[in-house]
Amino acid sequence: MTGRTVVISPAPTANGDLHLGHLAGPFLAADVYTRYARATGREVLLGTGIQDTPSYVVTTAHRLGTTPARLVARSARQVEASLAAAGIGVDGFTGVDERFTKTVWGFLERLHAAGKLRARTMTFPYLPRTGQYLVDGYVRGSCPVCLADGCAGLCESCAHPVAAGELLNPRSTMYPDEPVRPRQARVLVLPMEEYRDGLRDYFAGHAAMMRPHMAQAVQQMLSRPLPDYPVTYPGSWGIPAHFPEVPGQVINPNAEPMAWSMYCSALAAERRGTPLAAEDELWLAGSGSSVVYFLGFDNIYPFAVAGTAMLLAHDGRYDLPELFLTNEFYELDNAKFSTSRGHVLGGRELAAEVPRDLIRFHLAATSPEFQRTSFSREELARITRSRLVEPWNRVAAEIDRWAGRGPLAVSERSRAAAARVTERFVAAYDMPYFSLNRAAETLVEQLARLAGWTAGQGSGTGTGSGEDGDFCHEAEVVLRGAAPILIDLAGRALPDLAIRPAGRGPTEIVPRRMPRLSERVARDAR
Incomplete structure (x- = not known):
């Protein structure tokens, strides 16, 4: 791989610190690769950050008895400190600011102006007592693909997208004893099926650039019609969606990855002394950049599948990522890391001893x-x-x-x-x-x-x-x-x-x- 390389590890949700499971997967790998590439004389930018828009911020703050804003601020400090404690040399660390919001809005507004986003009616679990549509971290149930228990949005087990309305036996995560009802809402979506052929061609050309588990999952996803991918949600936590078709809605956090990645790479370039004319400059077709992702297996749909489809929808404006390098889960004493159960070990905690x-x-x-x-x-x-x-x-x-x-x-x-x-x-x-x-x-x-x-x-x-x-x-x-x-x-x-x-x-x-x-x-x- 020659030329400039943009290395990205997806931002963790700003609902807590990093534990060893995070570090052992994408973060250490991204740092080691970056250091190696620089040792051979290549130009490399490494970026990550935090993501404050997922509903998990709200549910975790509710569980901890704090406010989402305080949780985000504390998590940002903790994540940066944990990366430093492990020697992860990040160039660009994204936070919560107006510039990021404008980057996301600009990326999606171009798709909307080109007619690439469509209004669709989708079914969501609904909590009558609070009048809340339950999406992502607000609702748990069984994955309709693999039957594993988890939240809506993405399945951690099989990595398939999980529409909130398709969860089996849905229940509110914040009010599990409250009855949940199905309710429809009009949202904006990316019609993924229109990009299935382009995605199949892309992944066929990058077959050698995927580890086997990801290659298998992508093949399964693309072997059947792709469901519409929601770009907006009925809700109040997140970036406001100012599209006229969906007043009062917010951007789906899982529709942010490509815009966030561009923002992340721009910050990295600037902090290494190369100011850019626009956040997406390093991604423009012919820019000479190679984009490499280090990510957990459960993140492949929003970044590799839906994210690539969004790039394709921009009709040649952007070059596509070069590589998605995945990892599986890292456990603690042969059990999944769990902050709520106290089964967790942080990077800073261990670095204080070793x-x-x-x-x-x-x-x-x-x-x-x-x-x-x-x-x-x-x-x-x-x-x-x-x-x-x-x-x-x-x-x-x-x-x-x-x-x-x-x-x-x-x-x-x-x-x-x-x-x-x-x-x-x-x-x-x-x-x-x-x-x-x-x-x-x-x-x-x-x-x-x-x-x-x-x-x-x-x-x-x-x-x-x-x-x-x-x-x-x-x-x-x-x-x-x-x-x-x-x-x-x-x-x-x-x-x-x-x-x-x-x-x-x-x-x-x-x-x-x-x-x-x-x-x-x-x-x-x-």
Whole structure:
């Protein structure tokens, strides 16, 4: 992937802090990829933020006994602090402001002016006592596709869109004992079926850019007529929809993703010193940008399917995203994270106890790329101690023996071995086969090889050479490859973080003293 890359992780709802499940999926992956791409000389912008418009803000505030506005402000501070605690280097962090609202309105108003949005009558659950239409977080029931229990809007289990009126056995989340009735309302929709052929062509051309679960889900969605996608809702929480056909309604938060992404990328560009003429400048056809999403499996419909359809509806104004890289759910002690049940562990909480390099390594090694995985403190202590801390500290102690004694010669054999190591890391980091798991596995393998070398077991390259310049050289190459994950260790140990192309290794090296990883914290995490 060449040229400018816009990396986006969808904004979490502003109804609480991030937990390890969030960090282990899209956020760490997006950060690691961004750091890797920059280490190879590419221009990359990384953006995320918070989304305050979903109804989950209202329901959570109700449960916590606070106001939605206070909850949003507190959540924004918490999310930013948690990203920083995990070393997630965000360029553009979206918040709640008039500029964002104008961006969303402008994006949708162009579709409306072009006749792409249609008025349709839809059925919603309705709460007679409050006079409220129940959408998204206001209503729970069973998904009509997979029967899993959840809220309307999107199904976390199968990722299909779930129209509120199609939920089975609907009930109010705020007033579960109150009777719910069906009621119709006129809303604006994007007629998704008109874009099904375009979507099928798009995803057929990007088949290699999707992980299997997403590819299967998209195929299922596009194999049948696509339901109309609501752009407005009858309600009061959210961005006002000033369309004349639907007075008093608000924008469906799940219709915001493309406009939010454009706003997010504009903020990222500006904060890296490149002001833009318009929020959507990086997305315009021919702009030279490649857009890459890191997102949870449950977000593929609003971003990859409905979002892409909205871009198609702009009739060539925009280039389409290059890649959607999904992850599955990350659990805590083999059970789903649940703030309401107190079954949760935050990134800041863990970072107060454990160095973030150890956290980042463990989350990379256990990231739920293709199936659900689980975090436990015992596993964190055991895996980081045996696979990272102890072998690295043995390697660092060996390098320290030669610190300041140089330059030491680096053999052709060592340069060839280092090139193979770099190729392994690049294969794990490059698109479309990016994998935190394989990057962590490569680091473990190479540290074990180097640690064995210090014990007199040979270099592991087939020659048995133990020359000191070769050892120090290959240890540095391994650390450079691991730098997108081990950000603090690499930042202290290396003069720069560049990942050099194969075949450009040095003929000599001057060893420097190496920092250690903390064994005490790795033990205490048990």
